[in-house]
Amino acid sequence: MNEQIALTAERLSLSFRNGLRLFSSASTTVLDDVSFTVARGETFGVVGGNGAGKSTLLKVLAGIYQPTRGRMTKSVPNVSLLNLQLGFDENLDARDNIVLSGMLMGLSRKRMRELTDEILDYAELDSAVSMPVRSYSTGMKARLGFAISKYSRPDVILLDEVLSVGDGHFREKAEATMREMMMGNQTVVFVSHDSGRIRELCSRVCWLKDGRVQMLGQTGEVMNAYDEYILRK
Known part of the structure; x- marks a missing residue:
């Protein structure tokens, strides 16, 4: 593996069986053929509407869920999911x-x-x-x-909307800490609905739609397309 890469998602797919019926084969696909890499020291953004699979993806990256297909590999010892309801x-x-x-x-x-x-x-x-x-x-x-x-200071921090919670004072402090982490070469995967924060903090972005990668690339290009899509809805 490239020593500059912290995380690699290779064609990740995740499906959950519907209900508890013993002989039911029906399932719901939450992630479908998702691939990307996250470089060491990068702040990588993940955007998408409700139900797009963003939080589920973080749980796969953290090792909480095992993908149905594909593979997630890491070249760092510690990956920590910071989620308001977890841990x-x-x-x-x-x-x-x-x-x-x-x-x-x-x-x-x-x-x-x-x-x-x-x-x-x-x-x-x-x-x-x-x-x-x-x-x-x-x-x-x-x-x-x-x-x-x-x-x-885990090697990779997975952040799920945490900067949008709390009063203005703490949000400002958390954002200042995020910038400090970035300057200190901290690797971050950041899920948010806040276009402004994604544009400010992230170098690249993955846009998920219905569990699939709609677009992956530099922040400005992806967010321009994503914001235009949101305005058309």
Whole structure:
């Protein structure tokens, strides 16, 4: 594999069987023949309408789903999916989830405990630090998850709409952190409906439509076509 490539998707397809009927062969295809590469240090965007397969694709890249056909290969040790509904033990508090999340990314318990105060300070959870995560708002979970990724620094971060959540202050801080990661050669795959952020942060974009790659290429070219398509709908 090319040492400059972090992730390679080769003709990825994923289908789910419809319902629970034992002898039913009917299925729904969520991803269909998706191929692309993500270079080390690149911020790679994924766009598309609701149901296009964007979040499912991230779960395949993270190894949560195994493709029905095709192959996803990586040349880096750690790929972390930062999703607002994924990755925390809802019964644990913020400190324990920080340690658990870091260990799942391959960091030691000792290292995550050393980072805990910095992570909590960044996440701005205040008095909620000792409360179970199940009591957190969506925005609080987003802040905690983003803070863990900032300080644990996995080789590839998969971001699913996280920058669109929370108040204006945290969004600005998260975007500043994203730029800092990009300058520091962090590899990011970024799913968003926000055309402006995709244009600003990403070097290349994959446009998914009905689970297939509609267009893949430089950000300006793909987003011009995508925005025109959205306006025509």
